[in-house]
Amino acid sequence: MRVYVGALRPVAAGLLAGLMVLGAAQPAGAAPRRAEQWYLDELRIDRAHQISTGRGVVVGLVDTGVDAGHPDLRGRVLRGASTRDSGDGRRDPEGHGTHMAGIIAANGAGVDGIAPDARILPIRKPPGTSFTVEDSATGIRMAVDGGAKVINLSYGSTGAVDEGEVAAVRYALERDVVVVAGAGNVRQLGPDIAAPAKFPGVIAVTGTSRGGGFWSGSAQGPEAVIAAPGDEVYNIGRDRGYGWGDGTSDSSAIVSGVAALIRSKYPKLSAPDVINRIIRTARDAGPPGRDPRYGFGRIDPVAALTADVPSVSANPLLGGATAAPGASSPAAAGEDDNFDVTEYGDRGGPTDQQVMVVGIGIAVALVVLLALVGFLIWNRRRHRRELARAGDVPDEVLDRMDAGAHGPPVRTGPSPYAPPPGPRNPPGRDRP
Known part of the structure; x- marks a missing residue:
């Protein structure tokens, strides 16, 4: 097994680490590959693909780069950038970013992605260097300027909040970009939700295991927004093979893929409305309403693509968002709603319990x-x-x-228990 871990600059800002454990790469002939992708069945992704495949949406991936030559990613990876050199992001000697890209947009040559027709914009740190908060902040801005409408951040840091990273996230949100980040793994970053997932306005994703239970390796906390599979997620591995990943990195990539499906289905929908649609259609789990483990619940791609959801005037994760006057989502004309996630409880449907x-x-x-x-x-x-x-x-x-x-009449003949027949009185004569 291999862990993607990078060290932060040597100051008291804490540790910046990858949020997943990538399984050993499997030979290219390993099969059946689709059968290993249990999470796609739980998410009903085949049904979701009948509605949207992510076409026309660019997902920014700030990570270790992406192997654009992998058969499952051919035609899916755009020319990207590097945070500290002239690289274009289309190489990945470490494998982490390629695994994330496969979860989001694998084309089905060996495995299926959540949004197989989306395009990946890779923004990477230079190979062999530590991933720092400066890389994060620079990478987020590069992804926005490169045209990404969804940004996936499968890494995190603990310690003091870096204001440059906060400003970069705000830069993305102000430009109508959906920002998705893994909550963090207990083994690498501790039990609390890490940065940038904990920043206001970001979709902080926790992990679930097969069957929908909370994954024990996932961080948790009040900033949790949505939960998605993060245990034994099979997809592209290193060396152009395939492998399993365990971590909220995988969970965040799944949610980024779902955001791409929504933005493709509803191209005029704002980023706050995409976020609102994701959390309003989540399948409640754990205690009713928002909770530290599942946030608003488990991600439901089909419901997010089909449900009637009112439009909002601002990012609902920032608080105070209300339905825009006279506005509605494409699937909910005429609806109006006030919605603030800080007061959010019931989504209007029955819970699993x-x-x-x-x-x-x-x-x-x-x-x-x-x-x-x-x-x-x-x-x-x-x-x-x-x-x-x-x-x-x-x-x-x-x-x-x-x-x-209880059935048709049965002929039994004269009853043997009836009185024996005797002479009958002739008509008109009195009985003796």
Whole structure:
């Protein structure tokens, strides 16, 4: 296993580290590859691709670069830049950025990406150097200036907040860019959400495991916005192979892909509306409403692409956002809503816990109903048998009577228990 870790400049700003563990690359012939991508099935990504594939959207990837020659990324990687030299971002000797790019936009040659028709704009640090907050700030601005409408930041730092990095994030938000960042991994960065994920306005992504449970390696905290798969995420690996990644780096790449799907489906939608759509359609998990582990819930690409969601006037993660006067989202004409995530609780639909309780209630009601019907049938037959025994009627006759009561009449002939026939009085004569 390999960990992508870089050191921050030697000051008290903390450690800047990669947020994922990349599995050992598999041979190019490893198969079946799509079957390993369990997270795509949980996200119903095949259904999402019937609606949008991310065409026309550029995703900025500030990372270690991207191997543009990988078969799954051919035709998907634009000429990018380097934060400290003349490189164009299309080489990646470390493999981390290529893995992220594959999760976002792999073309299906070996694995599928979340937004396979999106384009990746790679912004990298120079190979063999440490990734610093200066690289982060410079890279974010480069991605914005290069035309990215979504930026993925799969790294993080602890310690004092760097004002230059905060200003770079603000630069992106002010230019209608959706900024997505991994919350951080406990093993590398500790239990709390790291920067830049914790900055206001950024979609901070925590990790989930197979089945939707919270991934134990993910950081958590009040800044959490959305949760996405981050455990055993199979995609492109090093050396033009394939491998597994574990970490909120993978989770953030998934959410960046979903943001690209939305921006492609609704090209006139603002970045605040894209963010609003993601959090309003999330599948609630954990305690009702926003919580430190799942944020507003687990990402739901299909709902984010199809639900009726009102338009907002500002980034809902900044607080105080309200529905724009006279404005609505493409799927919700005529709706109006006031929405502030600091007061956000219910999304209007049943939670997983509520669905489970209703299901259990229905099952119990059916069991009780069946038991009642069975008891009534048994009691009726018991009562008839008691009456028959009181009249000295054998069981076989009673059985024939029961068969007649529940089916076509049965001819039994003269009852052997009827009084024997005798002479009848002729008409007009009195009985003796």
